[in-house]
Amino acid sequence: MSRPDETHKPDLHLSSGLEKPSLLEQVKGTEAEFLGGKRRHSDNVESAVRYFLEFLRGFEFLSIEEPTVTVFGSARFAEGHRYYELARKLGSALAEDGFAVMTGAGPGIMEAANRGAHEAGGLSIGANINLPLEQHANPYVDRLIEFEHFFVRKVMLVKYSCAFVIMPGGYGTLDELFETLTLMQTGKIDGFPIVALGCEFWEPMIDFFQARLVAEGTIDADDIERIFMTDSVDEAVAFISEHPRSCNGQNNRVDNAEG
Numbered sequence: 001m002s003r004p005d006e007t008h009k010p011d012l013h014l015s016s017g018l019e020k021p022s023l024l025e026q027v028k029g030t031e032a033e034f035l036g037g038k039r040r041h042s043d044n045v046e047s048a049v050r051y052f053l054e055f056l057r058g059f060e061f062l063s064i065e066e067p068t069v070t071v072f073g074s075a076r077f078a079e080g081h082r083y084y085e086l087a088r089k090l091g092s093a094l095a096e097d098g099f100a101v102m103t104g105a106g107p108g109i110m111e112a113a114n115r116g117a118h119e120a121g122g123l124s125i126g127a128n129i130n131l132p133l134e135q136h137a138n139p140y141v142d143r144l145i146e147f148e149h150f151f152v153r154k155v156m157l158v159k160y161s162c163a164f165v166i167m168p169g170g171y172g173t174l175d176e177l178f179e180t181l182t183l184m185q186t187g188k189i190d191g192f193p194i195v196a197l198g199c200e201f202w203e204p205m206i207d208f209f210q211a212r213l214v215a216e217g218t219i220d221a222d223d224i225e226r227i228f229m230t231d232s233v234d235e236a237v238a239f240i241s242e243h244p245r246s247c248n249g250q251n252n253r254v255d256n257a258e259g
Contacts, residue, residue: 054149058156061145066100066123069240070157072176073109073167083168083198086233087112088119090165090197093237095122102127102161103141109167111138118142129153154179163193163240166227168201184226185219193243195236196229203229 062068071091077084091101091113101117103110105126117124118140126141130148137144147153158180166177177196183189196202206224213219228239 051149051152054147054152057145058152062156062160064100064160066098068100068102068125068161069094069163069165070102070161071109071113071165071167072169072173074169074173075106075108075110077108083109084112086197087167088116090233090236091116092120093233095120097237097241100125102157104128105137105141105144107138109169111140114138114140127153127157158183158189163195165195165197165236167197181226185223190245191226192245193240194227195239196227197236199229199231
């Protein structure tokens with residue numbers, strides 16, 4: 001298994017502010033405390049300050065010029081698995097088309113997408129989540145930030161990504177997919193591209209949407225069309241590039257420039 005060129009060292013710290021461990025140390029473990037039960041008002045206010053600090057770190061880190069596509073998928077697919085190799089090919093194709101590639105920085109699909117982007121000479125970004133069983137960043141991440149709070153991380157990924165590619169995964173992958181679809185359905189964000197890569201994996205879910213959700217009236221038929229499903233990396237990249245709210249659109253460039 002090849003590794004990145006040792007002369008290309010990951011730029012894990014982007015500014016003096018991010019280099020200070022104190023900011024991350026101040027938020028480690030706070031999400032579990034906050035969600036653990038009823039707390040004093042003063043404790044909740046203190047937590048809110050810590051959330052603000054984490055948002056500031058994210059804003060500073062993700063001030064990136066390149067249009068960014070986030071790839072979600074399972075950490076459980078090893079090198080050589082068909083989904084790993086598909087994600088690696090996707091990362092490479094996105095980088096060659098001028099996109100930065102962002103993942104959750106872990107192994108499996110995340111590693112593969114970061115690896116493809118890195119090997120193609122593109123910008124490979126990792127937004128890791130601090131977990132009780134520590135998840136180490138894969139070696140193909142060029143720029144890394146760690147988050148303590150899932151909801152802060154999700155806000156950052158939505159705010160600074162102009163397209164999502166959803167690859168086969170578990171609860172975390174589905175959580176990101178449904179969160180984004182809900183924000184689009186309710187008009188909180190524009191309908192930017194969402195690609196479900198891997199038809200065999202995703203078709204049963206789309207069939208369920210049609211047979212149950214649309215049939216029972218819990219979503220509209222048009223809501224299913226928010227997801228573009230394909231097996232082709234070329235089709236996925238073309239869909240992202242050509243989408244009315246694509247990463248290459250002028251409006252997104254203005255949004256990204258303003259942060």
